[in-house]
Amino acid sequence: MTNATAEVRTLPGLDGAWTRFALRRLGRLLVSVWVLVTAAFLMIHLIPGDPVRAALGTTAPLSLVRARRAALGLDDPLVVQYAHYLRDLFAGRLGTSMTSGLPVSQIIGDRLPATLGVAGYAFALAIAVSIPLGLVMAVLTRGGRGRPAELAFTSTSVVLAAIPEFLLAVGLVFVFGVHLGWVPVAGRSGPDSYVLPVLSLAVGPAAVLARIVRVETLGVLQADFIRTVRAKRLPDRFIYLRHALPNALTATITLGGLLLSAMVAGTVLVENVFAWPGLGSTIVQSILAKDYPVVQGVVLVYGVGVLAVNLAVDVALALLDPRSTIRES
């Protein structure tokens, strides 16, 4: 790691490291997308028995099943089907719903904004709350100070983090919808209809993230370089904001990314609690109705969402910590 003897190292410029990082990351993204697409394709073929028969029910006439199989191209050899699937995907064709007859891409286009909205606001809320909270708690409780504050913070965040989002959603419906009647509890209407779904999604991850930020900041405050910064006699807020926080965030960001991609999945449950007209309620209805083309399409969208979050995390990490572009393999 250290190169104590070579005083001047012939390092590739930062740009070189960045290019290699970008290429490597792009390669990984492509492989992941390919695995995702293939998994979505295989999903239907892995279903034991005949998915069309399963979807139409045992009483459906054989001719209808045959016709539907042919329409879906299920009688072609697997490789041919795969090739067709990929071709259609590139053309943006995701098939047609077996129940409504609408193109899957249209269904997704209708439903996606509702899901993106709720996930995006929840994401922003979780970040906006957890980072300042974690930092402040770290400063208040550093070096064994503020024991009562630490206890209160830790126990609250542990309990909040332990409540799964859909249970929290039910609790919120009860308190704010039924009991207080402040905000709507079902459907997507005005801005206030966002309040409960966004809260349900954001609270748990915010609690976990705040804890991580606190722990990481405490760790950073122990680091040798903080002593150097203190020896420069900078004001305390400089030490915390300019030196401790960015380092704590680099340590937080990976775990934070996992939480955020879990948040993407969490929309499925939360949307069902609040009858939210997004992809989450669509996928559950389609699974129950065995409307496989829709399921396939929505699974792809969710998968791509997760991959996008992962990519964003890696890029953020690279921006924040230049070493990560080199370190990571």
Add this chain to the structure above:
Amino acid sequence: MSSRLRSRWAGVVRTPVGMSATALLAAVLLLAVLAPVLWSAKANAVHTDQIMQGSSAAHWMGTDNLGRDLFYRVLVATRLSVELALLATVIGVVAGLLLGTASVSLGARAGRFVTAVVNIAVAFPGLLLALFFAVIFGTGTKGAVLAIGLAIAPGFARLTHTLVATIAGRDFVAAARIAGVSRIRLLVRHVLPNVGEPLVVNATIAAGGALLAFSGLSFLGIGVRAPDYDWGRLLGDGLNGIYVHPAGALAPGVAVVVAGLAFNLFGEAIAKGIGLRTPLAGERRPSSAPAYETPARPAPAGEDPVLVVEGLRVDFPGAGGPVTPVRDVAFALRRGEAAGIVGESGAGKSLTALAIAQLIEEPGQVHADRLEFLGENLLDTSARTKRHLLGTSLAMVFQDPMTSFNPIKRIGRQLAEVAEQHQGMNRRQALARAVDRLRAVRVPAPERRARQFPHEFSGGMRQRAMISMGLMGTPALIVADEPTTALDVTVQRQVLSLLRSIRAADDVALLLISHDITVVGQVCDRVLVMYAGRVVEDLPTAELLTHARHPYTRALLAAVPDMTTDRDRPLAVIPGRPIDPANVPAGCAFAPRCAFADERCTRSDPALVPDDEGRRVACWNADLTAGQPVAAAQRGRTTSQGTAGDE
């Protein structure tokens, strides 16, 4: 192995958190076993006259749409909820183990493929994986168990793979492989027993997760179907009637949270117990700070002292009362003077440096009778004045240049901050000054270097940059704490000569902390020898070989290898162990290791007294050693060491 493991787990259960987690989990499991036996009839009794009623004396939690008692239904549902969660966990763990050990059982190539797929799968949240598998296996109880089990599997596979990879590299596995043990046998007999503990902990936590996930799927209608019911389905039913009858949704919700928490806390308690296996620290007896008849006085520093320290003490709270690793330190530094503090690790050198620089943090406490820097009393100056004074006139250089820079900020910025803060420069000016200072410490291509990050610097360069950071202001004193210890010999020499030339050019005083008396001898005018938190001797470096009187100083000198040292002889070491600051003996702290110790030495601690020339020493028998050459002392000591041994 297994009995040791069991006793360790028993220890976990005895901690307060562990105990409550265990009790909670035991209660949940007991309920799972007993509830259906006891209350099935009550839970399934249909009362058509009491449909969807709120809580009453007869039905605590009210009734559902068939008039069935919800309280009993929640209790009875414990069985199915827990059972399914455990089943899914078992499936997940077994599948994870198979995937994770693929590299051992299937060989390297197949193993790599499996690992690659697993690595992609873990990137997806469990719920998405569960939905994916639920499509394949179909909805309903069986499909959901398989779906959640397989959703758990990738995480477990990754964990197993990591654990196995560390084990598989170990000698005994290699030996077994060479001995022709089959792969499967190797796995079962050698590898798995060694990774069992973390796997069990994670399986427990995963069971909690499976419980939550299952209730989620059932809630969505994808899991358990009527007439069966688990908590998730009760919750789903309850939500529909939440306006009429909130308890119907809240009761199963609370049950899910409590049961999930029981598994999680239990797993985490075990993990914590296993991770924190420190033997109880030995009894520590409080160290009473000895009272001196005559407090040490600093040797006169002439007029215009840069630094005056008197009666400096550093306290830390310890298990058995406060620990005082620095006691009664007194000295003064003239402008441009270079003094070195030497001593073993734990002697209080670095803490002395930090205390002078006002960098001791709570819970540490610094006391001093006098602590003056450039005529300013640091003990009662306003924080602002002190910040400015120390920020511009006191430079610190720390031991490890690797860890002493903020790893994610450019070197130039880290230097420039100082000028922005204390000299009121703007960003551009400050950066220009940083480049100029880097040039001053002979960093080549300083413009380019200023834009680089610490990890792009070599160790020696980084230490130069650290020194140049101190030169951003106009320092009157540089405190360098083991500045060359982390560097190799050539670089060490360059850094020392840099410090020397800065000192000569700008008349800067230098306080050099080192465990190495030779380093101090090369750079400093004066040596302060510290032992067990005190200064025990203070004399000019030029007189070290001729006038060192303290037996400890003489032992340090004798341990230095020189040109005449016979290379075949083992390096001389000072026999005995350094003093633990929490446990300083009465009398002279060096007595247990001192060849000259007598009865008086163990009774009272000698004060640091100056002689006519201003040399100071704290030893009752300083006159006995005075005048004898150090080498003679060494010979005497080495022979006595042969008989006395090192305790």
